[in-house]
Every structure is written in structure tokens, then in C-alpha cells.
Amino acid sequence: MRNDVRLLREAAALSQGELAALLGVSRQTVNAIETGRYNPTLPLAIRLCRYFGHTIEEVFHVDDEER
């Protein structure tokens, strides 16, 4: 699953560590989400999307959508 977390974070001028602190997770977890190695649970995904003022569909993209 692809996502726009890195784009949104950089647009907000936040470091991975700062976003991690805001979300209550580790910096490595933010990095893993951005690189697609880890798909967050629904509560964390909602928290993340709400912080940036977007819906989940706007931030996370199922790979099928590319077809």
C-alpha cells in the first residue's frame, strides 16, 4: 500500500521524529510507514490523517488503484 505521508510531513516542515512524537509512536515507525514497510493500524492511520486534515483515502492508496 502506497501513501503520501512523507509528502505531507515534508510540506508541514516536520521531521520524522517530530511527527512520531505528535502521533505517540517511534521515529522508526514513521519511517517504516513512509517507506511502505509497515501499514499502520486503523486507529493510527486515522490519527495520522486527521493531523494532516485529510481522509484515509486521500493519504493511503491501495495498489489496485494503479491499474
Next chain:
Amino acid sequence: MSTTRSGDVARSNAERWATPVFGIAMGIVFFAVFGLRGDWAGAVIALAIMLAYSAVLVVLGRRSETVGLLGGDSADERGKLIQARANTATAYVLITVIIAAFLVEISRGQDGAPWSWLGAVAGLTYIAATAWYARRS
């Protein structure tokens, strides 16, 4: 809100120190058991290993995510997932070893103990855990 945050910090600190303290405690137990057998060299080595392991967890726990997770620091959902997967991998290896050892023992004409008992405990635990989580998930 601040109470919750301070509670989280206290729990996180408790998690961070739980494994090193447990390691030190086990080192003392090993030291006592080896000592009771009169094997003081083994006692000192076992204690030193556990103290060194605990020290690594404390010193490097904040710098390395892997060491932090080994030390019981599961601050977020991904850490818990990593630990659950590591536990599963460990269980697979252990049950494989137990079954292999059981087969070797019975092929030698032995009764298979204690491997048969360990396998039984593992099997029953798996059945009980599956039933437990099936009802609660």
C-alpha cells in the same frame, strides 16, 4: 491529559527496566544454582553474561531499536507487532527442535521424555491460546 501522559511515561520506563532487572535477577539465580553445585567458575560466568546482557539493554536500548525491543520497550503498535512476530518465529524453531529431538529419542529406543512432555505442553498451549483469542478477537 497530563496524568495520562505521565502514566504512559511511567509505564514506558517500567517496560524499559523490566527486562534488564529480570536479567540481573536471573543472573543472581544462576550464580546461586551454580554455586550450590560448587561450580564457582560457572557461577561467575553465568552472572557475568547476564549482567553484560542487561547492561547492553540499558546502554544501547535508546540508540538501537532492536536492542530497545529486546529490552521490552514496545512503545508503539509496530514494536508490539515485531515482538509478536519474533515470539512466533521463536516458537516455530522451538517446536521444530522439540519434535526433532523427540523423534531422535524414540528412534534410539527411549521413551521420548522430556521432549514428549514439552511437545504436549506446546500443543495444548497452542490449542488453548487459539480458543482464547478466537473468542476475544
